[in-house]
Amino acid sequence: MDFALPEYTRFKDNTKLDHIPGRYGLPLLGETFRFVLQPFEVLDEHYRKYGPVSKASLTFQKFVVALGPEFMQQLMLDSKQSFSARMGYNTPLGDFFAGGLLMRDFDEHKFHRRIMQTAFKIDAMRSYVDLMHPIIDRELSRWGQQADFHFYPNIKTLLLDIGAKVFLGMDMEGPETRALNQSFLDMNEGMLALIRKDWPGLTYRKGMDGRRALEKFFFDVVPQRRGKQGNDMATFFANEKTEEGEYYSDQVVGEHLIFLLLAAHDTTTSALTMAVHCLAHDQQWQDRLREELQALGKPHLEYEDLSRVTDLDHCFKEILRMNPPVPMMMRRTVKEVELGGYLLQPHTMVQISPLYTHRMEQWWTRPHQFDPDRFTREEHKQHSFLWAPFGGGAHKCIGLHFADMLFKAALSGLLLKYRVRYVKPGQHDGRMQYFPFAKPMDNLPLVLEAL
C-alpha cells in the first residue's frame, strides 16, 4: 500500500513563539554547548525560571520544551493525532532514519509496525536468548585476558556480534560483516555531525555513505530470505505480509532493518555501561545481584527467569531512570494544540524529556542517587508516565522486552564470572558524556577479578 506524502510535511517549522516564556541562548546554536555538558541542569533552570512549558533552542532549532509526566502522557498517547514523530525527528535525523518506524505517522505507522510483529513474539524472543548466550560466554572469556580493559568498547563489540546473529543470522567473522560493521559505525558518526550537508569531505557524507552501503546490503538480503526458515529478525521481517497477503517491498523491509539496528544498539550499550559503572561503585548492590543470580543455580538466565530476578529487574529500571538512553523525545504539531495553557500553532516543534521527568524532586526521593529499591517502594507508580524510558502510545519502543532480555543476559553473565572494580579511586565522579548516549568519558576502565 502506498501512502501519499502528508500535507503537513510540506511546511517549515513554526518559530513564532513570542507568547511562550523562555530563552534561546546564542544565535543559531542556542544553548547547545551547555546542554551537551549539563542537560539536566539546563532543563531544571528552564523549569524553575519559566515553568513546565518554555521555549528553547538547540542545534539550530527553536522549540517548546514541556517538562513532567503530564506532557509525556499528552504527547505519547496523542489521543487527537496532533503530534507527528516524523516531523519531530526529520530535521536532525531524517536522512539516517529514512523509512524507519519513527519516520511514519498515524495510519501509515500502524501499517508498517505490522512488519515487526512476528519478530517480537514470545517464541522468537525465546530463540534470541539462546543465540545470545554462546556469544556472551565467548566474549566474556576474552575480556578476562585483556590487560587494559575498558568496558565501553568491549560491550559495544559484544552487542554488535549479538546484533549480527539475532538481527541478520550472521556471524561477525568474515570481511562482509566487518565492512557492514564499519558502515554502521560511520553512520553513527555522521548522525552527530554539526554541519549537516552531504558534501565531500564532511563527516555527514561519511555517515550517509555508511547508510548507502547498508541500504545496498539490506536491499539484496531481503529477497534472499523470502520463503526461508530462520530465527533471525531479517528472515521474520522478509516473510511478513500485509493484511492483503502481500510481502512488503525489499526497500521497505531493508529500511526498517537499518532503523532497527540504530534503535537497538547504542541504547542497550549505554544502559549496560551505566549499570556496570554504578555496580563498580556500589559493591553491595553488586553482591546482592550476584547472590540473586547464584540462587537460581544455573549458568545462564533462561527466558522464564527474566521475571524472577527482581533485584536485577529493579537495577535495569533504575539505570534507565537515571540515564535514559533516549533523554529527549521530539514531535511537531500537525494542528493547533493546547499545551499547559499555551496555544501552539501547527508545525511547532515540541520536546519532552524522560531525563528530566525521571529526576523531578517533587516525585522521586533523592532523585540523583542510584537506589533500585525505589521500584520495590513503587515510587514510579505515582503517575503512568513518571518512568517512561521506552516512551508510550503508538511509538512505544517495540524492542523493550528484547532490551530487557539482552541487558539481563549480558549483566548476569558478567556478574557470575567476575567481580567488577574500578581501576582508580574517585573514578565514579569522573567526567560523563551525555550525548548521543550516556557513558563515562574515560570509556570505563575496569579490573575484572575472576570468581
Ligand code: HEM
Ligand atoms: C534500553 C534500550 C532501549 C531504550 C531505552 C529504547 C527507547 C526507545 C524510545 C524512547 C522509543 C520511542 C521514541 C519516540 O517515541 O520518540 C523507542 C522506539 C523504538 N525502539 Fe527502542 N529503545 C531501546 C532498545 C531497543 C531495541 C533493543 C530495539 C530493537 C530490537 C528497539 C527498537 C525500537 C523501534 C523499532 C522503535 C520505533 C517504534 C515506533 O516508532 O513504532 N529499541 N525506543
